[in-house]
Amino acid sequence: MAKPTLAVVGATGAVGTVMCELLSARKNVWGEIRLLASARSAGRKVRCRGEELTVQELTAEAFDGVDVAMFDVPDEVSAQWGPAAVARGAVVVDNSGAFRLDRDVPLVVPEINPEQVRNRPRGIIANANCTTLAMIVAVAPLHREYGLRELVLASYQAVSGAGQIGVDTLYDQLSKIAGDRVLGSRPGNVRQAVGDDLGPFPAPMALNVVPWAGSLADGGWSTEELKLRNESRKILGLPDLKVSATCVRVPVVTAHSVAVHAVFGAEVDAEGAREALRNAPGVILVDDPAAGEFPMPIDAVGTDPSWVGRIRRSVDDPRALDFFVTGDNLRKGAALNTAQIAELLAAEFSSR
């Protein structure tokens, strides 16, 4: 039985680059791999799975013979080309926001709801938002144990969540403020030193935190905050889950963190929660404050699991847990989860 053909759309972006690394490192389940990108990137050579592949231009014909197409592109590109790929016979795994809340598109996290992969009337499966993904692999086992009712979330999001330009912007700003040791101590000085080039952010990122991610939605909410609510409900199958989130960008390169306050139907205890997480897939438990061990971006970056720690039962609520989770937003937050979904599909082909 020939292995299925895989297309990676957006192969030269921040997430696409991680995707090629993953394809090189993970157990190989694919036959031909095709790398697709904009005309601007076509012709570029990219190393993938031990081969040097030439990036092809994204066209409808490029999907001929493709069994699975992973999309790592902006919403509007997925919206246009996802259905085109389906029309040519591919199953699409989309990492953008274009289809996530569509009733006929499952939102899959393989550790949580892998069976939803088969529920794809449109031929499209969606990958969740990066912040949702970092957090949900730790929340799901606790839901299974105690019955989740409510989440109150505050995020600490890395700049690579805004793409390579976000990373370049932070590094540029850090070099502008380097060497000046009084900048952070007076209003206006960081803004002056950073100047007008804010990159994809509404304010300077160096020596700052910016309580904004995504675009403005109703009621003053950001789209990022509403994604945390709507996607968590869908992934966990909890349409009435109460969720409040405040999303904040911080001067970290890669790995999003979330401070989680989770309220359950049953009484909880910290040691029981640790045990559930110790045994949970896709999660590493790092929880020994006395030894200085907590989940942090500089340790989680470049690794596959979400790191969870600081697990405490709320002092005033025996049904609530407080904890901290961090995960590489380009890996589990994007490329890895997408690759894992694609591998579920590849297994379908093998079983035919």
Next chain:
Amino acid sequence: MAKPTLAVVGATGAVGTVMCELLSARKNVWGEIRLLASARSAGRKVRCRGEELTVQELTAEAFDGVDVAMFDVPDEVSAQWGPAAVARGAVVVDNSGAFRLDRDVPLVVPEINPEQVRNRPRGIIANANCTTLAMIVAVAPLHREYGLRELVLASYQAVSGAGQIGVDTLYDQLSKIAGDRVLGSRPGNVRQAVGDDLGPFPAPMALNVVPWAGSLADGGWSTEELKLRNESRKILGLPDLKVSATCVRVPVVTAHSVAVHAVFGAEVDAEGAREALRNAPGVILVDDPAAGEFPMPIDAVGTDPSWVGRIRRSVDDPRALDFFVTGDNLRKGAALNTAQIAELLAAEFSSR
């Protein structure tokens, strides 16, 4: 009537330095000002209120004739010398944690509970923790409006909260990672670049967030997180207030931020909340996401008020508000609130 004599204990530290600036800038209500510090700092000259003052060594006799003594020193120094100053006739305003939860010591925020200044059986009045202070001046007016029941908090704390050494450590680490644009993308690289000198922090601060502040207490809680709970209850006079906090250190020099989820007894609305905050003392409302206006450390640093914004009513709870607040942890978080309490005491002297 002669103006009262003021002593500033810990005059040469990070907070003491801001105190001298404030004394120079605020309306003068003091007669003689005496600067006290350790023997190591005695003899140093410090500019304060237009005069050049010589720092004196901290001894019991140094308090003779002092009417009000402001302490900006570590807990153990306040614990030893606060009562000594009281014994010499001074009223003590203490910025440390030594006396904050003592039944006979009021915890005063002048915008909220100024009348508590007179309730001082031990002759000591305590200043709250810096993170509590940044947040509570925004929470109190909302409590008055809607009746607070619960707080779920996540902090973004600046490095100067750990003293000048915290600031130096961050700047040192930022210069170590400067110029290398791939560090943040692989596990271990930031740790390697930063090396062993972590300063007062348990982990590198550059390009990182560290979910820890203070020391380890029961149940895995940090002392900083328990202060947010215990001090908020005391300041607001709400002994049954439910509070959960996760305290996180971020690579910002000065100004602590808090993402707040506040639950009230009455239904709330965002515009009513904005109105209450617009009229509240010690608070600036900055809430126009479409225009890129939110509370941020680089704007709040060096200013007196707390900045509050991102005000939203929770989608799933009509009695809950989510918002973001930031305030200079050395000013309102420490020196300014202390100075404001001391000025309430100076007013007592004037009315004699």
